[in-house]
Amino acid sequence: xxxxxxxxxxxxxxxxxxxxxxxxxxxxxxxxxxxxxxxxxxxxxxxxxxxxxxxxxxxxxxxxxxxxxxxxxxxxxxxxxxxxxxxxxxxxxxxxxxxxxxxxxxxxxxxxxxxxxxxxxxxxxxxxxxxxxxxxxxxxxxxxxxxxxxxxxxxxxxxxxxxxxxxxxxxxxxxxxxxxxxxxxxxxxxxxxxxxxxxxxxxxxxxxxxxxxxxxxxxxxxxxxxxxxxxxxxxxxxxxxxxxxxxxxxxxxxxxxxxxxxxxxxxxxxxxxxxxxxxxxxxxxxxxxxxxxxxxxxxxxxxxxxxxxxxxxxxxxxxxxxxxxxxxxxxxxxxxxxxxxxxxxxxxxxxxxxxxxxxxxxxxxxx
Ligand SMILES: [Fe+2]
Numbered sequence: 185x186x187x188x189x190x191x192x193x194x195x196x197x198x199x200x201x202x203x204x205x206x207x208x209x210x211x212x213x214x215x216x217x218x219x220x221x222x223x224x225x226x227x228x229x230x231x232x233x234x235x236x237x238x239x240x241x242x243x244x245x246x247x248x249x250x251x252x253x254x255x256x257x258x259x260x261x262x263x264x265x266x267x268x269x270x271x272x273x274x275x276x277x278x279x280x281x282x283x284x285x286x287x288x289x290x291x292x293x294x295x296x297x298x299x300x301x302x303x304x305x306x307x308x309x310x311x312x313x314x315x316x317x318x319x320x321x322x323x324x325x326x327x328x329x330x331x332x333x334x335x336x337x338x339x340x341x342x343x344x345x346x347x348x349x350x351x352x353x354x355x356x357x358x359x360x361x362x363x364x365x366x367x368x369x370x371x372x373x374x375x376x377x378x379x380x381x382x383x384x385x386x387x388x389x390x391x392x393x394x395x396x397x398x399x400x401x402x403x404x405x406x407x408x409x410x411x412x413x414x415x416x417x418x419x420x421x422x423x424x425x426x427x428x429x430x431x432x433x434x435x436x437x438x439x440x441x442x443x444x445x446x447x448x449x450x451x452x453x454x455x456x457x458x459x460x461x462x463x464x465x466x467x468x469x470x471x472x473x474x475x476x477x478x479x480x481x482x483x484x485x486x487x488x489x490x491x492x493x494x495x496x497x498x499x500x501x502x503x504x505x506x507x508x509x510x511x512x513x514x515x516x517x518x519x520x521x522x523x524x525x526x527x528x529x530x531x532x533x534x535x536x537x538x539x540x541x542x543x544x545x546x547x548x549x550x551x
Pocket of ligand 1 (some may be wrong): 324443457458
């Protein structure tokens with residue numbers, strides 16, 4: 185059997201209403217806590233006031249200067265705040281952006297330098313501050329991963345941190361925090377979970393126990409996302425579960441080509457991250473049907489999607505176009521996109537021959 189390491193050091197407390205139990209899971213020694221969130225959550229303060237009640241008796245502060253697709257600068261600013269405040273732990277409250285930003289802040293609170301230096305390969309000398317994840321969307325999986333993705337606004341590119349100390353030591357997944365998501369966010373984040381699971385399942389780093397996790401995520405998204413879009417609570421609970429499963433799956437097997445092909449769509453055309461991956465999946469799977477080294481897995485995925493009319497129909501019924509033109513992409517964009525994608529390591533763990541020409545052809549087919 186293929187050798188593997190399955191390491192999931194996050195204490196996950198899952199269930200509706202369980203945010204109230206947060207204090208019981210935070211070690212008493214962690215007295216000063218910085219909450220990293222986004223301005224939207226500060227304004228519509230339901231989640232934040234529930235968190236405030238749970239943190240009664242501790243000293244806490246809020247850093248909410250985090251943009252969608254967090255920038256390098258946001259992490260640098262957050263770390264300056266954390267140091268000035270004397271934070272002993274960082275809570276990420278929100279969608280993937282605040283959660284990832286919280287990880288960058290936690291790293292820079294204990295290590296010198298700027299986020300950009302670490303994304304360029306500077307070695308992390310010390311563990312990050314302890315991190316707690318409180319997701320309010322269902323899809324990024326950041327609540328259970330050691331990854332954090334940031335956008336370099338000047339170079340118009342994305343970079344990812346990965347370090348064992350960036351696993352949250354605790355994530356409270358209370359699906360009630362996701363109930364106020366707008367419909368479009370339910371769909372885009374939910375499709376991120378689907379892409380995570382599909383990509384991790386197909387990755388050349390995949391192994392059997394992780395495959396079971398990925399398949400459970402895929403089944404859950406297919407069965408639940410349409411009802412979650414209608415804001416039905418049991419389906420939204422199921423999507424919170426699927427997000428966690430997708431996060432576990434990419435922790436062990438990573439994302440592959442669709443995620444890196446999606447980055448330029450987000451950076452240049454502001455396509456929400458989850459949508460950017462999902463709209464590329466149908467053409468990617470079509471290519472894999474012919475060229476992959478894992479034909480049984482590709483066939484299994486297409487069998488799972490068949491009851492929904494196939495992936496493209498499933499997406500269209502969620503109101504998602506799989507045509508890149510609908511997002512403003514043109515043929516002239518493709519060479520630049522390809523140049524951004526071909527250099528990334530995730531190309532290597534994609535189970536098919538991937539060259540610049542293949543990537544260009546996939547973008548062109550999706551136009
Ligand atoms: Fe993602």
